[in-house]
Amino acid sequence: MRIEVLTIGNEILSGRTLDTNFAQLARALEEANVQIGWHSTVGDNAERIGEGLKTALARADAVVLLGGLGPTPDDLTRKAVATTLGRPLRLDEHVLDSIRARVRRLGSKLPASVEAQALLPTGAQVWENRLGTAPGLLLLHHDKPVILLPGVPHEMEALLRDELVPYLGARSGARVVSFTLRTAGAFESQLHEKIGPLAQRWPGATLAYLPSFFGVDLRVTVAGADAQQVEDVAASACGELRALVAPVLYAEGAQTMEQVVGERLVERGLKIATAESCTGGLLAKRLTDTPGSSRWFERGFVTYSNESKVELVGVSREDLATHGAVSAPVAEQMAAGVARRAGVAVGASVTGIAGPDGGSEDKPVGTVFIGVHTPEGTVTRRFSFLGTRATIRERTAQMALDLVRRGLAGLPLEARLE
Numbered sequence: 001m002r003i004e005v006l007t008i009g010n011e012i013l014s015g016r017t018l019d020t021n022f023a024q025l026a027r028a029l030e031e032a033n034v035q036i037g038w039h040s041t042v043g044d045n046a047e048r049i050g051e052g053l054k055t056a057l058a059r060a061d062a063v064v065l066l067g068g069l070g071p072t073p074d075d076l077t078r079k080a081v082a083t084t085l086g087r088p089l090r091l092d093e094h095v096l097d098s099i100r101a102r103v104r105r106l107g108s109k110l111p112a113s114v115e116a117q118a119l120l121p122t123g124a125q126v127w128e129n130r131l132g133t134a135p136g137l138l139l140l141h142h143d144k145p146v147i148l149l150p151g152v153p154h155e156m157e158a159l160l161r162d163e164l165v166p167y168l169g170a171r172s173g174a175r176v177v178s179f180t181l182r183t184a185g186a187f188e189s190q191l192h193e194k195i196g197p198l199a200q201r202w203p204g205a206t207l208a209y210l211p212s213f214f215g216v217d218l219r220v221t222v223a224g225a226d227a228q229q230v231e232d233v234a235a236s237a238c239g240e241l242r243a244l245v246a247p248v249l250y251a252e253g254a255q256t257m258e259q260v261v262g263e264r265l266v267e268r269g270l271k272i273a274t275a276e277s278c279t280g281g282l283l284a285k286r287l288t289d290t291p292g293s294s295r296w297f298e299r300g301f302v303t304y305s306n307e308s309k310v311e312l313v314g315v316s317r318e319d320l321a322t323h324g325a326v327s328a329p330v331a332e333q334m335a336a337g338v339a340r341r342a343g344v345a346v347g348a349s350v351t352g353i354a355g356p357d358g359g360s361e362d363k364p365v366g367t368v369f370i371g372v373h374t375p376e377g378t379v380t381r382r383f384s385f386l387g388t389r390a391t392i393r394e395r396t397a398q399m400a401l402d403l404v405r406r407g408l409a410g411l412p413l414e415a416r417l418e
């Protein structure tokens with residue numbers, strides 16, 4: 001089954017809004033093993049929406065239209081679909097009732113024009129939208145599904161998850177199992193060298209390398225008609241891959257590095273405090289992104305100036321003068337010092353040069369020292385990151401979290417694949 005996606009909206013065409021809806025949809029459909037053959041974008045123009053739909057129906061097995069379901073005159077998707085498919089708009093009493101009920105709950109603040117959203121192409125099946133007034137719609141045109149989803153991202157996502165993926169998944173008839181192994185500290189090329197053509201030995205499987213500044217995610221999707229075989233292949237593939245990348249594997253599925261760090265801290269009954277220079281609080285932000293982090297995150301300092309490193313976390317003035325702020329002794333004292341000052345067992349520190357200026361020959365832009373203090377001792381590591389100021393900061397925070405994770409688990413600090 002090969003589908004076409006049509007994103008609708010002037011704000012997308014003008015580049016003002018990034019088409020994150022398509023990205024969400026494409027990722028979700030990949031998991032359901034539904035192939036997207038084409039993706040196009042049209043503005044809020046009924047004629048062009050109609051043309052886009054006709055073109056899509058001529059080549060795809062199903063068409064998904066994203067956006068333009070709102071109540072304002074520039075929301076033309078329902079009208080364009082009604083005209084193109086010869087299904088005149090009709091008032092759907094049930095949808096009208098639920099729109100009115102929703103408006104009442106919100107204290108009648110919505111204009112009457114929202115009721116236009118109850119005008120549906122004849123024969124449309126309604127996918128209830130619990131988060132907004134425009135429902136998702138399914139039409140069968142000569143048995144080809146034409147699906148309309150609202151453009152508001154969280155509404156689209158809910159309908160995607162609850163309705164579209166199960167519907168298209170069932171229609172495609174394939175059983176699909178996928179898993180993700182998350183690695184940090186190895187390049188894509190190193191992983192590829194290690195893993196090699198392994199995936200070719202797994203029937204029905206595809207392996208994707210997904211690099212970002214958090215590391216490289218390895219995503220395996222196994223699809224086939226025989227559910228048992230698909231599960232067996234996925235289980236053995238997961239086992240083989242896990243063993244191969246074990247030294248750099250930090251999480252599976254959607255779990256984040258900060259969640260793993262939180263788990264390790266809870267397991268050991270410890271708390272962490274942070275002292276950051278070039279990341280300006282990003283490490284603390286990441287650590288507190290996780291709900292429940294107050295159980296294990298104590299406090300974080302942004303010690304940007306030399307003076308603050310001395311005053312807040314007790315770095316020695318002599319070492320600052322001798323080695324410079326971006327150095328192993330300073331990172332070490334920051335990590336141990338912040339733990340001591342905060343009265344906790346674990347401290348993490350970051351000091352580096354995020355650029356674009358401020359580099360020198362022996363410490364170029366991207367030079368970062370990370371320190372980790374645990375009950376087992378204090379360690380530091382030097383990194384040389386490439387990239388812009390923003391990506392250097394992101395990479396630094398991720399590696400700092402990874403070093404904390406390694407320190408807490410008693411793993412070697414250096415991630416080596418062999």
Ligand code: ATP
Nearest residue numbers: 017018019020021067068069070075150151152153
């Ligand atoms: P709906 O069908 O729910 O009415 P719409 O396209 O008519 O959606 P708009 O008013 O155009 O609604 O957009 C609603 C919000 O959703 C806006 O903030 C818009 O930027 C955003 N949005 C619309 N389409 C997309 C998209 N493809 N990706 C990301 N955001 C989008």
Ligand code: MG
Nearest residue numbers: 009067068151
């Ligand atoms: Mg729109």
